[in-house]
Amino acid sequence: MSRRGNNKKIKYSEVVPSMQEWPIVQLAKNRKEFIEDVAETSLENVLQRSRGRSLREELEMTVYREKLRIKGNPWKVDPEDDRAFWKTIQHRLAESQSLEKEEADKIEQDLLKEIVMRYANEIAGNFKKSSYRFARSFVTVGFARLLNAARVGGLRSIFSRQLDLDDKIHILGYPEHIRNLAKKGTVVMVPTHFSNLDSILIGWVIQFLGLPPFIYGAGLNLFNIRLFAYFMNSLGAYKVDRRKKNPVYLEALKTYSTEALRKGCHSLFFPGGTRSRSGMIEKALKLGLLSTTIEAQRINYQKDGEKATKIFIVPVVINYHFTLEAPSLINNYLKIKGQERYYVENDEYSTSYKIATFLLKFFTKGSNISVAIGKGMDVLGNYVDDEGNSLDTNGNIIDPKDYFITDGEVTVDHQREHEYVRILGKRIVEEYHIHNRVFASHLVAFLAFKIVQKKNDKLDLYNLLRLPEEDLELDYEEFKEAFKKLRKKIFKLNKKGKVGVAEHLTRKADDAILHGIKNVGMYHARRPLVKKGKDKIQIQDMNTLYYYHNRMEGYGLEKFI
Amino acid sequence: MGLKSLFSKPVGVIGMGSFGTAVANILAEKSDVLLYGRTAEKVSEIQASRISSNQKLNDRITLTTDIEEVANKCDIIFPVVPSANFRDMIKTLSPYLRPYHILIHGTKGLDISIKESNKVTRLNPLSRDHVKTMSEVIVEESSVVRVGCLAGPNLAKEIADKKPAATVVASHFDEVINVGQRLLRNDRFLIYGSNDLVGIELCGVLKNIIAIGAGAIAGLGLGENAKSLLISRGIVEMVQIGQTLGGNAQAFLGLAGIGDLVATCSTNLSRNYTVGHRLAQGETIDQIIESMEEVAEGVKTVDIINELAKTYKVRCPITESLYKVIHQEMSMDEANTFLMKFPFRAEIDFLEG
Numbered sequence: 032m033s034r035r036g037n038n039k040k041i042k043y044s045e046v047v048p049s050m051q052e053w054p055i056v057q058l059a060k061n062r063k064e065f066i067e068d069v070a071e072t073s074l075e076n077v078l079q080r081s082r083g084r085s086l087r088e089e090l091e092m093t094v095y096r097e098k099l100r101i102k103g104n105p106w107k108v109d110p111e112d113d114r115a116f117w118k119t120i121q122h123r124l125a126e127s128q129s130l131e132k133e134e135a136d137k138i139e140q141d142l143l144k145e146i147v148m149r150y151a152n153e154i155a156g157n158f159k160k161s162s163y164r165f166a167r168s169f170v171t172v173g174f175a176r177l178l179n180a181a182r183v184g185g186l187r188s189i190f191s192r193q194l195d196l197d198d199k200i201h202i203l204g205y206p207e208h209i210r211n212l213a214k215k216g217t218v219v220m221v222p223t224h225f226s227n228l229d230s231i232l233i234g235w236v237i238q239f240l241g242l243p244p245f246i247y248g249a250g251l252n253l254f255n256i257r258l259f260a261y262f263m264n265s266l267g268a269y270k271v272d273r274r275k276k277n278p279v280y281l282e283a284l285k286t287y288s289t290e291a292l293r294k295g296c297h298s299l300f301f302p303g304g305t306r307s308r309s310g311m312i313e314k315a316l317k318l319g320l321l322s323t324t325i326e327a328q329r330i331n332y333q334k335d336g337e338k339a340t341k342i343f344i345v346p347v348v349i350n351y352h353f354t355l356e357a358p359s360l361i362n363n364y365l366k367i368k369g370q371e372r373y374y375v376e377n378d379e380y381s382t383s384y385k386i387a388t389f390l391l392k393f394f395t396k397g398s399n400i401s402v403a404i405g406k407g408m409d410v411l412g413n414y415v416d417d418e419g420n421s422l423d424t425n426g427n428i429i430d431p432k433d434y435f436i437t438d439g440e441v442t443v444d445h446q447r448e449h450e451y452v453r454i455l456g457k458r459i460v461e462e463y464h465i466h467n468r469v470f471a472s473h474l475v476a477f478l479a480f481k482i483v484q485k486k487n488d489k490l491d492l493y494n495l496l497r498l499p500e501e502d503l504e505l506d507y508e509e510f511k512e513a514f515k516k517l518r519k520k521i522f523k524l525n526k527k528g529k530v531g532v533a534e535h536l537t538r539k540a541d542d543a544i545l546h547g548i549k550n551v552g553m554y555h556a557r558r559p560l561v562k563k564g565k566d567k568i569q570i571q572d573m574n575t576l577y578y579y580h581n582r583m584e585g586y587g588l589e590k591f592i
Numbered sequence: 593m594g595l596k597s598l599f600s601k602p603v604g605v606i607g608m609g610s611f612g613t614a615v616a617n618i619l620a621e622k623s624d625v626l627l628y629g630r631t632a633e634k635v636s637e638i639q640a641s642r643i644s645s646n647q648k649l650n651d652r653i654t655l656t657t658d659i660e661e662v663a664n665k666c667d668i669i670f671p672v673v674p675s676a677n678f679r680d681m682i683k684t685l686s687p688y689l690r691p692y693h694i695l696i697h698g699t700k701g702l703d704i705s706i707k708e709s710n711k712v713t714r715l716n717p718l719s720r721d722h723v724k725t726m727s728e729v730i731v732e733e734s735s736v737v738r739v740g741c742l743a744g745p746n747l748a749k750e751i752a753d754k755k756p757a758a759t760v761v762a763s764h765f766d767e768v769i770n771v772g773q774r775l776l777r778n779d780r781f782l783i784y785g786s787n788d789l790v791g792i793e794l795c796g797v798l799k800n801i802i803a804i805g806a807g808a809i810a811g812l813g814l815g816e817n818a819k820s821l822l823i824s825r826g827i828v829e830m831v832q833i834g835q836t837l838g839g840n841a842q843a844f845l846g847l848a849g850i851g852d853l854v855a856t857c858s859t860n861l862s863r864n865y866t867v868g869h870r871l872a873q874g875e876t877i878d879q880i881i882e883s884m885e886e887v888a889e890g891v892k893t894v895d896i897i898n899e900l901a902k903t904y905k906v907r908c909p910i911t912e913s914l915y916k917v918i919h920q921e922m923s924m925d926e927a928n929t930f931l932m933k934f935p936f937r938a939e940i941d942f943l944e945g
Contacts, residue, residue: 411691411737423735425686433691434737437767438599438667446766447738453764454737527709590715 043206043241046213050160053243054217054295055267059158065290070151073286074144077279080445086139087124093146093277094121100274108254110153120146143279150283156246156269163244166266200232203531204404204466206240208417209345212407213242215419216341217295219324220245221459223348223467224301232349233299234266236402246291247299248284248320285323292327295340302459321459322452328410329448332432333441341419341431344412344455346405346462350470350533403466403531410434411451412458464585468531469521471547476579478514479505479560479570481592496573503570510568513592515540520591530586551579602626602654603775604666606681608638609886610645610748611698612672618751618776619670620650627653628662647752663688668696668771670742671726674887675701679729686734696761696772697726698742700796701889702896718899720837725793740768741789742776743796743848745855747862751781758782760848762792784847791839795848798834799856800864800890801897802826805910806857807868808917808924822910823857825936829908833897836904864890871917872924894918909934 050056058065078086097117101109110116120142127138212218222233230249237245248271254260269287272280292298300320324342331339406414409421409431420428434451435441482505487495518536525532535546548568552559552575559576563569570576602624605616616627627649629635635657642649656662662669663685673681678699689695703724712718724732727739740763751757761772761783769785777783786792805826809819830853831844843849856862860869867888870880877891898915901908913930916922922930 413735423686424732427687427735429691429735431691433735436692438601444767450764451737 043210043239045241045243046210047243054297055158055244055246056160058246058291058294058296059156059160062155065294066148066151066155069155069283069287069290070144070148072290073147073151073279073283074140076286077143077147077282078140080282086136086143087128089279090120090124090139090142090146093279094124096277097275104274106252106255106274108251108260116149146279147283150280151287153272154269154284154287156267157264158244158246158267159264162261162264163266166261200235201401202236202239202404203401203468204347205406206404208407209404210240210242211417212343212345212415212419213297216343217292217327218242218245218297218343218345218407219292220297220299220345220347221302221321222299222346223463225349226351229301229349230263230268230299232400232402233347236347236404237299243297245297245299247301248288281319285319285326288320288323289327289330292323292342293330302456318452318456321455322448325410325448325451325455328431329435329441329443332435333443339432341415342410343407343415343419344410344459345407346459346466348403348405348463348466348468348531350401350403350468401468401533403468405462405466408455408458408462410455412455465529466531467582468533469525469536469583470533470550471536471543472551473547473579473582474514474517474521474536475544475547475560476551476576477583477588478510478517478592479568480573480576480580481589482510482513483570483573485592492577496577498573500569503573504563505568505570507562507566507568511540511544514544517588517591518543520588524586551576599623599667601667602665604628604662604669606659606662606669606671606685607673608634608644609672609674610647610752611746612670613644613647613649614746614748614751615670615672615698615742615776616653617647617650618778618781620652621778622775623652625650625653626662626666627655628659629655629657632657645748647748659685660688663690663693667692668694668775670696670698671730672698675699675703675726675889676887676892678726679703679705679733682730682733689734689736691735691737693736694738694740694768694771695730695736696740696742696763696768697730699726699889700743700793700800701726702797702893703729704896717903718896719903720900723837723896723900725790725797727789727793738765738768739763739789740765740772741793741796742772743792743852744784745847745852747855747859749861754780756780756782758784758847758851760784760786760792760846762786762789762843762848764789786843786846786848788840788843790837791834791843792848794834794837794839795830795843795846796852797889797893798830798897799826799849799853800888800893801911801914802830802853803856803862803864804868804871804888804890804894804914807860807862807865807870808872808914808927809868810865811869811872812924812928814928819857822931823853825931826857826910827853829910833901833904833906833908833911836906837900863888867891868914876920877918891918909936 047053077089084092094117098121101114101117105113123138124142127135130138209218209220220233220237222229230247233245244267246267246269249263249268251270251272251274253263254270269291271284275281288298302318302321324344328339328342331342407419409415411421411431411434413421413423413429413431415421421431423429432441437444483498483503484495487498487502490498518540521530521532521536524530536543538546545562548560548562552572555572555575557572557575559570559572559579561569561571603619604626605612605619606628608627608629612627616625619625627644629638635655638644638649639655659681671678671681671685678697678701703726704718704722705724706712706722710716710721712722725741727741730736730739740761742759742761744757744759746757746759758781759776761769761776762785763769763772764787766785766787769787773783773785802823805822806819809815809822827844827850830849831841834844835841856865860866863884863886866884867877867880867890871877881888881891894911894914895918897908897911900906901911909931913922913927917924917927
């Protein structure tokens with residue numbers, strides 16, 4: 032499939048050529064003031080949105096949870112004074128209790144201020160122009176070099192420019208559209224999330240498309256790994272600590288995102304929250320950060336009226352044959368779902384070394400990746416045109432400002448906006464299904480799993496996963512017939528614009544099946560599917576097969592098997 | 593309060609049937625109202641007499657035949673037209689609707705729309721994909737998201753006679769519920785709120801089926817015991833199919849469910865009840881429909897729910913037998929015998945799980 036000797040590659044120019052004008056650069060320049068702004072606003076929000084608790088109760092709860100975290104789950108990245116800080120807060124809070132109400136109130140507010148300030152500092156990204164340049168060229172040039180060394184002709188070709196990352200990664204959908212939108216307003220990219228590699232991959236896509244860097248919330252745990260920490264910091268990441276679930280922290284995090292959006296920083300959310308453990312396309316999105324797009328848009332309208340910057344949501348679907356973490360993700364999923372005691376394997380991303388060897392494998396062996404850029408939408412999920420105008424279902428231009436209007440005025444209504452987030456989340460999931468691209472590997476996994484399931488329709492999932500090997504052998508001819516039938520349905524869905532189809536799936540059935548079997552989970556120690564002799568297919572690992580099969584759930588295909 | 597309006601703009605009502613007129617009159621106690629009717633002659637006739645569906649119109653109601661005017665002048669609109677015309681009406685209105693509009697409908701029926709790409713076949717039977725509630729139609733056909741519905745025991749004639757009543761305004765949006773309450777509430781009209789929009793819509797839709805049954809029982813002269821049996825079996829059937837179609841059990845046990853059911857099953861003021869009554873006395877459905885002034889939503893609903901029940905494998909014996917009676921596959925007496933022999937297992941089985 033390589034396009035050797037074909038030089039008609041698309042090169043995208045920079046959307047905003049001058050780095051000085053990138054919002055993220057502006058933000059980095061005024062980092063200190065920005066953090067103060069975030070702290071100030073989150074302070075106001077916490078005070079305003081009390082959830083039936085007094086400020087003292089809120090603070091006590093926060094201190095309690097933080098101390099629990101420090102004791103129960105300390106990380107390398109945690110600041111050295113973590114324990115001391117919370118101890119002091121606790122002490123001062125306790126001491127103030129006996130004071131007059133007025134004095135005590137003041138101290139409570141001061142403590143809250145210190146806490147939000149600390150959180151805002153912790154969350155804030157450390158974007159540096161110089162290391163951004165380096166990291167960017169490392170990702171593009173470095174990987175391209177590796178790719179050439181492996182694919183074109185040994186080490187000598189390490190300086191060859193025949194193959195680029197874009198041979199490996201197919202960008203589909205509407206790349207020009209997102210470039211246009213980045214000129215008209217603030218873009219929020221919401222990709223599906225299956226692997227930790229996604230953020231690096233998206234980072235590459237963003238710069239390849241000539242877009243200025245996007246800020247995004249990266250799990251603080253990833254900063255434990257130096258290699259990741261370096262890239263994250265230089266590519267505009269801010270830190271999200273999933274251990275901290277207290278309302279004050281969450282408010283600070285949301286405010287950070289809202290304010291950055293208000294400043295025009297393009298952002299990247301993985302709305303699944305965390306990697307999909309089951310391998311299914313996200314059904315229910317984590318709505319927390321998504322809500323900041325709606326809030327930021329409303330504030331833009333409140334403050335800037337007709338000149339308000341628009342926020343565009345762009346769903347992105349990443350597809351590959353293979354997810355490095357599949358075995359541990361699916362085990363984790365099954366463990367949570369219960370019934371069986373599953374032991375958890377090591378996280379494949381635990382050391383820099385493991386990642387490096389994986390990346391080498393990944394970029395040097397087959398297995399293509401596709402990244403589908405969806406159509407842009409406004410914060411309510413209406414499609415927008417290239418000019419950034421929102422369109423209703425009949426294609427008429429509408430003004431998203433109207434969603435925030437009551438009796439002629441922009442109004443604040445949190446319950447309403449909560450509903451809007453739900454609507455937006457639903458729309459994003461719909462778009463994911465449309466832009467999901469069926470790979471042969473997904474389809475063979477889906478089919479193999481469903482055939483076994485149908486043969487054993489009395490068994491529940493957990494017993495199914497424990498079937499002995501002799502029950503996991505499939506007849507090839509039977510499989511092929513079923514495959515053809517199912518593929519026809521997929522092509523039909525494709526025609527209706529309900530799903531994408533990879534080119535290799537259109538090959539002759541035998542070839543497509545072979546391609547699928549070869550690629551499904553190709554780097555796992557135990558590959559989920561292998562061809563056995565001429566007329567059999569053997570399932571070797573039901574757990575990972577289940578994981579890859581999940582990718583095709585949600586299209587109602589099971590009734591055609 | 594007097595003549596002062598709650599909102600700076602008039603409130604719109606679409607549909608001049610008996611319930612549309614009743615709603616317009618309630619609204620007019622607090623706001624200026626713009627009432628839309630489709631046919632010019634009928635509107636000018638009503639304009640002259642100031643009487644619509646036997647109800648005298650409040651002075652604050654202005655009539656119009658221009659649907660664009662309704663959208664332009666009103667932020668809040670109450671569509672109350674039969675379900676069979678609802679989608680077309682919204683399509684006509686849609687170009688003038690904006691996301692700031694709030695729509696609260698009062699139509700107790702379902703919409704069927706079968707697209708070329710989603711035809712009903714043996715493998716693809718009639719399902720929730722084809723059948724929509726009115727709020728879903730509004731969202732599908734327009735840019736309006738702030739939608740709600742009105743449902744409850746609201747016999748138009750009693751409301752017109754200024755007798756006390758209550759209703760439920762349901763919406764996902766607290767804002768819509770509040771608006772509905774502020775506009776409609778008065779000292780003889782109570783308004784409850786609910787966030788289970790689909791559940792409340794389905795209450796109003798499904799109770800019409802049972803109302804036909806109640807009319808039939810009265811028509812056959814089977815007595816009050818039999819009617820009570822039907823009502824209590826009816827509520828079970830409503831919950832079961834209602835949950836399948838996306839509502840919560842609680843909705844059916846409230847004012848819009850049991851409340852409305854009891855009202856419609858007890859009076860010949862209800863159109864659906866009348867249909868059942870006349871069926872039992874041997875008239876055919878065509879004869880009945882022809883002689884009725886307004887649409888009895890229940891007839892169409894029986895057809896739809898009968899199909900959906902098959903698709904989702906939910907037993908709905910009352911709906912099934914009414915379907916057969918309406919389509920002359922069974923006589924009313926046979927239906928009665930069928931229901932009396934039906935092996936209902938548990939009396940109430942929807943409260944668990």
